Amino acid sequence: MKTSRRHFLLLSVGVGSSLVLSRAAFADTANALSEADPRAQAVGYKEDASKVDKAKFPGYAAGQTCGNCSLFQGKATDAYGGCTLFGDKQVAARGWCGSYTNM
Structure with missing residues (x-):
């Protein structure tokens, strides 16, 4: 299955924002x-x-x-x-x- 550049970028943004949010939650108690x-x-x-x-x-x-x-x-x-x-x-x-x- 070929992945389009657009699909890759959307997926990257989604994963990146999830990591940022989880780091912010961790920072509260760290x-x-x-x-x-x-x-x-x-x-x-x-x-x-x-x-x-x-x-x-x-x-x-x-x-x-x-x-x-x-x-x-x-x-x-x-x-x-x-x-x-x-x-x-x-x-x-x-x-x-x-x-x-x-x-």
């Missing part, structure tokens, strides 16, 4: 901040806000997450995003830390 990171421990970062020790962090209130913090640099629909506190590390949108602020 550079994720670990709870074991000393900077994360310093502010009590948890990847899941429901696991925050409320006795240790009395400033925590239900509904506070990294995703609705003013320091979060991702979109509302992102699972992970940047944070001004952690430089190039990505924080979980459902996470929380003691520096939470919602201005």
Whole structure:
């Protein structure tokens, strides 16, 4: 079966865009901040806000997450995003830390 140049180009674009999308999805978690990171421990970062020790962090209130913090640099629909506190590390949108602020 002969493949036309047009068919080859369309197939190449499709495969290429799939690779780009999967690399973007991988990048979300590849550079994720670990709870074991000393900077994360310093502010009590948890990847899941429901696991925050409320006795240790009395400033925590239900509904506070990294995703609705003013320091979060991702979109509302992102699972992970940047944070001004952690430089190039990505924080979980459902996470929380003691520096939470919602201005």
